[in-house]
Amino acid sequence: MSNATDTFTAHLRDLDAAGSVVEFEAELPTAAAAAERLGCELGAIANSLIFTADDEPLLIIASGAHRVDTKHVARLLGVRKIRRATPEFVLEVTGQPVGGVGPVGHPRPIRTVVDRMLADFPEVWAGAGAKHAMFPTSFDELVRITGGLAAEVEKP
Template sequence: MFGVVACGILRGMSNATDTFAARLRELGVAGQVVEFDVELPTAAAAAAELGCDIGAIANSLVFTADDEPLLIVASGAHRVDTRHVARLLGVRRIRRATPEFVLAVTGQPVGGVGPVDHPEPIRTVVDRKLAEYPVVWAGAGRKHAMFPTSFEELVRITGGLPAEVEKS
């Protein structure tokens, strides 16, 4: 289903990446985790390494929504309009989470957060713009690991709400 990228792939996976990959298999995800010899902490860096459109990068961004964790899986081509998403979700305020909060609620570092494999489920919104791409690449819990997936699969594995995250 998904092509494998031949550039910059590491030989073996770390324990954390093995754990993430096992979680993907449990969820029935078709794509496999790919590790790179460079960190890919931004959508631009990931798109450049993968040779794909920046919009095909699925950024897993952690926010607080009325002091509760909120994960927004957004196209790398978008900036999340937090006021718009707050209205959609019926919450008062959405703010970007601190790196410490992100690590505490996801178990993963900023720049490497994946859409799944968190200690507890996180309320999730998935950007509808990702549906424009047959293959999207999402973080795999580390700054140098990603996996290919699809919009539909992201919605399924996260239990996320498909929504426009950037106000038109």
Template sequence: MSDRTHPAVDRVEEALKASGVEPRTRWFASATPTAASAAAELGVEVGAIANSLVFTIDGDPLLVMTSGAHRVDTAWLGARLGGTIRRAEAETVKAATGQTIGGVAPVGHPAPIRTIVDTALAGYPEIWAAAGHAHTVFATTFDELVRITRGEPGPVAPD
């Protein structure tokens, strides 16, 4: 644990603790806003990074936790979920999550957000997600990520 703090990171750590998870937050000296930069900093495969991507589905926020090795096929996923998916504007991301793009965590939001968890993440024994700030990540597992987000596991693009 670091002695550094940030309000969004504090909310993420509180949410993790409320879910029965001891936060293992890691702070970086510089921002790691992309899966590639986080993977390089951690020395892991880019696929082990759980990207937090905020979209809207028919106007409502939708959080997609996808493997850093994948792209979300919004047309395909929207059809699978029964709606139209669009990338959320920065203001929508901040309002829905309380966090800014580049550091959006899967938890610690002002209200629950429908969440899809990419099943490709299940292929990694340990995955890393942003912890509320572009300089932070925390370790988790696929099963734990699904549980703490109350997420819907599934593919985010066709095979």
């Protein structure tokens, strides 16, 4: 295992998460590539996406089958504007690179929203802090380990 995945694995253990980090030989650059490699549905990929919400970091864990409706989520959270974060901001607030951001393991807690669609799958796969690593989990566990708000991230 790499240093990044060792650190991420330690975070999972500290949180009593059930899944183990799986490393792949190549990066999994998209949810579609991850789903194909894992042999699961696109909707079972839990994308950890960093945004800014009124200039504060916001983590939205979205199903790979969804596009985040930032106006909808802004209304839900009572913030003025949500914007996609720059790669530099993502690395600064998570300590993890774009394409490998996990739902946990960040230097400081980040306000989190977890896409309810992920509840449709008994097992979902999330990033594990590196572009070539993921771990299996569940919707309920994602909500628990992130302290996240379960919500629709696409406009109903």
